[in-house]
Amino acid sequence: MGFDVESLSSETVVVHMGEALDFRNADDFKDTFQDHVEDGVRNFILDFSETEVLDSTGLGSIFSLYREISPDDGKVAFADVSRPVQVVVQLTRTYKVFRQFPSVQAAEEALA
Amino acid sequence: MDVLTRTYTDLNRALDEVRSVLQEWSAAQDPAGGPKAETVRYTQLVLHEWIANLLQHADFCDRSPTIEIRIRSERRHIICSVTDNSEGFDFAARLPDKEERMDDLPERGMGLRIINACTDSLSYTSTEAGRYRFEFSIPADHDPWLSMLF
Numbered sequence: 700m701g702f703d704v705e706s707l708s709s710e711t712v713v714v715h716m717g718e719a720l721d722f723r724n725a726d727d728f729k730d731t732f733q734d735h736v737e738d739g740v741r742n743f744i745l746d747f748s749e750t751e752v753l754d755s756t757g758l759g760s761i762f763s764l765y766r767e768i769s770p771d772d773g774k775v776a777f778a779d780v781s782r783p784v785q786v787v788v789q790l791t792r793t794y795k796v797f798r799q800f801p802s803v804q805a806a807e808e809a810l811a
Numbered sequence: 812m813d814v815l816t817r818t819y820t821d822l823n824r825a826l827d828e829v830r831s832v833l834q835e836w837s838a839a840q841d842p843a844g845g846p847k848a849e850t851v852r853y854t855q856l857v858l859h860e861w862i863a864n865l866l867q868h869a870d871f872c873d874r875s876p877t878i879e880i881r882i883r884s885e886r887r888h889i890i891c892s893v894t895d896n897s898e899g900f901d902f903a904a905r906l907p908d909k910e911e912r913m914d915d916l917p918e919r920g921m922g923l924r925i926i927n928a929c930t931d932s933l934s935y936t937s938t939e940a941g942r943y944r945f946e947f948s949i950p951a952d953h954d955p956w957l958s959m960l961f
Contacts, residue, residue: 721826721859721863722863722866722867723823751830752830752859754856754859754860754863754922755860755921755922755924755925756863756919756922758921759917759918759919759921760918762916762917762918763918765916766916782852783852783855783856786849786852786853786856787856787925790856790925790928790929790955791921791925796916
């Protein structure tokens with residue numbers, strides 16, 4: 700499964716995460732962000748509005764993205780986080796690492 | 812007592828269906844005495860992580876994988892089991908200590924920790940029928956936020 704990526708600028712994209720990010724498509728997500736990192740993108744807004752499943756492997760792939768871009772002052776933001784994703788974020792305390800925004804637009808304004 | 816039982820021979824299908832099956836089951840429970848929405852969400856997460864674990868790591872030899880999921884609610888607790896026909900593994904040896912610190916931002920190895928944090932009691936033991944059964948319970952007032960992962 701591919702991920703729908705919307706380019707906001709040369710440095711910022713929105714990734715619409717779809718219904719699930721789990722061990723079955725975590726490698727697809729990594730391939731997707733790798734292409735954009737190589738193109739110079741440093742800020743990733745992850746739109747979780749439609750996401751029903753985020754599992755440990757999916758979360759690990761987001762950590763992988765963060766490790767890759769954070770040395771260049773890149774940022775990963777969570778936008779419009781669905782309740783099932785919020786459960787994982789709270790449980791793992793990853794809100795300490797990734798800023799959350801109520802909407803993609805709010806994230807876009809904050810990262811601009 | 813309303814017990815939900817589902818048997819799957821396709822573990823990918825089990826993963827895809829477990830959320831909706833649980834939602835339908837919880838909607839049919841008594842609103843006054845049934846499980847809370849958060850307890851159901853933790854159950855969904857634990858079942859997803861466990862079935863994913865079986866799909867990725869379990870040894871079924873040349874048998875067709877089969878699992879039976881049973882879920883019931885008791886005084887707002889959820890009690891659940893997943894019985895499989897794999898070769899099993901030493902669950903206690905692989906289960907990380909809740910207090911053991913893990914690497915920062917790990918890419919792998921969080922699944923069993925999430926399962927451990929979400930549940931009150933859990934076990935994975937052999938049955939008299941030669942199968943293996945994963946059992947866990949999640950109390951109504953469980954707050955996995957207190958189980959530090961990072």
